[in-house]
Amino acid sequence: MQFHHHGYVSGEPRIQDAAGTGIDRPAELPDEMDVLIVGSGPAGMLLAAQLSQFPDVVTRIIERRDGRLVLGQADGIQPRSVETFQAFGFAERIVAEAYNIAWMNFWGPDPENPGDIIRTARTEDYAFKISEFPHLIVNQARVLDYFAEAAEHGPGRIVPDYGVEFVGLTVHDEGEYPVEVRVRPSASSAAAGERTIRAKYVVGCDGARSGVRAAIGRKHVGGFSAHAWGVMDVLVNTDFPDWRVKCAINAKAGNILHIPREGGYLSRMYIDLGAVADDDDHRVRQTPIEEIIRRANEILHPYTLDVRQVAWHSVYEVGHRVTDKFDDVDPGEERAPRVFLTGDACHTHSAKAGQGMNVSMQDGFNLGWKLGHVLSGLAPASLLETYSAERQPVAQQLIDFDKQWSSLMARKPEEISDPQELATFYLGTAEFPSGFMTQYGPSEIVTDAAHQALAAGFPLGKRFKSVEVTRVCDGNVIHLGHHAKADGRWRLYAFADAPAAGEPSALSAWAEWMASPASPVARHTPAGADVDAVFDVKAIYQQSFQDVDISRVPRVFLPTSGPLGLTDWEKVYAAGPDAWRTVDIFEERELSRDGVVVVARPDQYVAAVLPLTATDELSAFFAGALVDQRDLASIGS
């Protein structure tokens, strides 16, 4: 964690100084704003936390509820989400309070007494085989609390406008704030009366029954299956020995997906309520909790549940829907989008793969920096077209995966020939539910794979997968990727060729070019901003850290900035042998020993892999993605 950069900070370092629109931010929803976020769920709150890092942007987030979410809803947290929490600064805290999934067990009918269940398989959870982050279970309410804190403690000081309901919107062809939005106080609010506000951009994070989706005329395509599930969060005493283990239970009497929750006592159960008649007309949703508990006991036989408290429960039919496009621009229309959809507003599916909240957050992470860039003048508005293009295929993959998983989960025992099949499927597809299968295709923000071989372990379009290295300034072993905070900046990782720091080398030549007026730093950093305001440029040497003389490292990797002009010591790393570390990132990620530049986007996805000598290609990449600030300066003058 870096702080004291603008002078000594005595208190909580996680609270950044307010800046820009975060200074004296009005408590009341103003008439005009840059971004209006509709809904404070996982996508909306992540967006608020991200845009709080762009304090020149006026961001408001409206929420129909009168305050924070208290109960229920999602609870599955992929490793990719924990990685994202790390970027927002609260991973260690949420990990400490969450349930960590170490195992998933499978139960089926006892061949000798088919009315009883027995444990048929144990599988280690995939998380730590895939990344350094765990697979957690913690209530959505707590995830939102942490993002709310990040939004409020960021320079933009963003807090939700509670008790405000979205009514409708109209996108006009012109004007600085072309989106006209009608809002009204929620039913529970003391205030009354509809009002009209205007925004440059609106993001619909308003859930499966999204009003924003309806307002822009997007279609939610798909339907409900004829299968209903009860879900309950309960405190119980039980003789079921796996109460604290994630389990898929497949009994003659039906199926249960059993998910232990944070705190050591609570668990969530998804309980099979069976097929729904064609003429049911959603009457199944009225199933009382007593019936759900009775079904659970029936399925768990010979074990029993003695329910002491029901924290939350619900009944739903599995639906699978994807919206036809995630923004308001129709095919063939020639303009940048003004309205976006995220999360359940554009993809809904079963809860049982534990994906929804995670994919929603990644929607927000994908869109947040793009809005921040465009509204700060760093990138052209066309950047916003990549949001729907990148995220819609991810939603489709999710639906496809979830259909397969939820139908496997709903089978009757007699439909199962291989009792290990579910376990095999679970492990075989682990990268997907971890959140690491997402790969964005080539665009102005992801290059083609011409030089991929120089860094085979950093696939273009996938998220930058961290490895431990040694920080040269202090000899601490740290995860290279964990320095990539969600601060809206681009990361340039310059992996050095073989010569030592200060010796003539491809890295030295690259560093010299990076310090020149031709470099992306010079072209795309706004006048007057700190040299590291847009680009975070790091060097990773092949030597051991003792053999990197920091005095001889090019200054571009030791920039000075801030009001005190202080040197940042934490951008120089070493990959060679270290008593405290066993991996070498060059080997682990198959990096060329002739050096390679890896560019990561502000949302941590790999954007470019280039030789150190390919300065023209690096320039061209950023020229395609970002605005040339020198042009702006000459227009302004």
Place this chain on the structure above:
Amino acid sequence: MQFHHHGYVSGEPRIQDAAGTGIDRPAELPDEMDVLIVGSGPAGMLLAAQLSQFPDVVTRIIERRDGRLVLGQADGIQPRSVETFQAFGFAERIVAEAYNIAWMNFWGPDPENPGDIIRTARTEDYAFKISEFPHLIVNQARVLDYFAEAAEHGPGRIVPDYGVEFVGLTVHDEGEYPVEVRVRPSASSAAAGERTIRAKYVVGCDGARSGVRAAIGRKHVGGFSAHAWGVMDVLVNTDFPDWRVKCAINAKAGNILHIPREGGYLSRMYIDLGAVADDDDHRVRQTPIEEIIRRANEILHPYTLDVRQVAWHSVYEVGHRVTDKFDDVDPGEERAPRVFLTGDACHTHSAKAGQGMNVSMQDGFNLGWKLGHVLSGLAPASLLETYSAERQPVAQQLIDFDKQWSSLMARKPEEISDPQELATFYLGTAEFPSGFMTQYGPSEIVTDAAHQALAAGFPLGKRFKSVEVTRVCDGNVIHLGHHAKADGRWRLYAFADAPAAGEPSALSAWAEWMASPASPVARHTPAGADVDAVFDVKAIYQQSFQDVDISRVPRVFLPTSGPLGLTDWEKVYAAGPDAWRTVDIFEERELSRDGVVVVARPDQYVAAVLPLTATDELSAFFAGALVDQRDLASIGS
């Protein structure tokens, strides 16, 4: 982290329910209280956090300042202190913001240019060789913030009474509140006028010039050396390559102890100001900051410091003093103590071994549970005599170590024959500055070593050193010792003999006895309290966790408690092979394969090591340490 035990908790689980005196705690300092803590430094704030776990005890903490500490003072954090933070629930947060010491480097005169310094040695820091916790640097103000949060979020809801100054006290021979204390508003306070309050016990945590120490007539024995040091927390730019590494610099021009601080930019320097003349009369303390910076530059030559901001600075002469006794009972006097001294109030020394704050906190940890026990009726008042008996020898060891270290640090280069000597001393004595050398002698709360051989790796009187095990209920690998929160409870670790759970075994017999009216649980748990209110009883099996059938584990290890009567699943562990773990606690701590019971005190020190069959000895131990609640019940009836 365990919660939801009394029903579903939606918000921050680190905030416990208020209870007892924590419900509607008066904002104003009352006339009478059980414990009055004087001073809100590290010892005082830890005491407040600990006593917040005893909400039946009325605890107040007065502080002369008007609010939280803002600047300066201690910053070195031993691994033992981080272990203590873990017990108080904030280790992961403070680790995330602190500077982690990975290396200590040594600098001396360049033989070829003796006016220049060169690096002479690098040593890996000892922390991770000694425990799973790091060696940190973070400002005392932040440590106090976290303890303040723990005190306020505990059931007792303790917050300091700021702006109140201690004037004096008198210990009377009788009365329920025998300590009469005079206090007055601080000079800066708007209020005026001295008042008298009364307490059962008073703890002086009021620093080197302790008024409490003076009031009970204790002598602070020792003196100042004739050597002065300047200390400064500074933000600089520099070409000194080890700005971010802890260094001992021994130059012809003098010595520097250099300590990087949290946040990546700030460092602290202790700068040798040389010998002080006999007639100096503390005039050296007026040395201006410019002179300190000039000296630093002189010592660092050929490197230079460009100081951009001085966050804090001070000048001091090294003093070494220990108070003759840490409570108010004179030798030969036959009564339990009423007044205690902690921290700098009873031991002062140089800052440079980074010990002061750490030893002070352990003073508080040692005393806190004892006060809680006595005032809750769990233990006789004589328990309080063990505080001075246990902590005074620790203070003396600290002074002896620090004298040696600080004189080594103050030598001139020509006094040093072996340039590696300082490095060798540093590593050779690592267990002491880690905080793990403390070993309390036999007393009513530490047994003799008759059965030590059954658990050689848990030395009696030393703190319980954690090892990873697998939690049976969910297959998570966790640190056994990290479950030992600072909740004022005794831990009984029953390491099983070889038979599996449910089979006839020494453990099964012990468990049966523990569930009987003869057990310490039955004798020493107050009537009406939860079965685990005083004793946290855990089992550790030799098998792999898959081979421990939790259904067959004795119920004493799966207690039910709280208003919902919920089962605690998290007291049963397995030590056998596990894909996620490499150590076996039986091997790592040399535990008898015939089983052994290890008792740890509420402050985590090993109190007893006994065979599973030695139930009489276990009974006798607790009969000597705790009050028999059945006697109280019969008196009451």
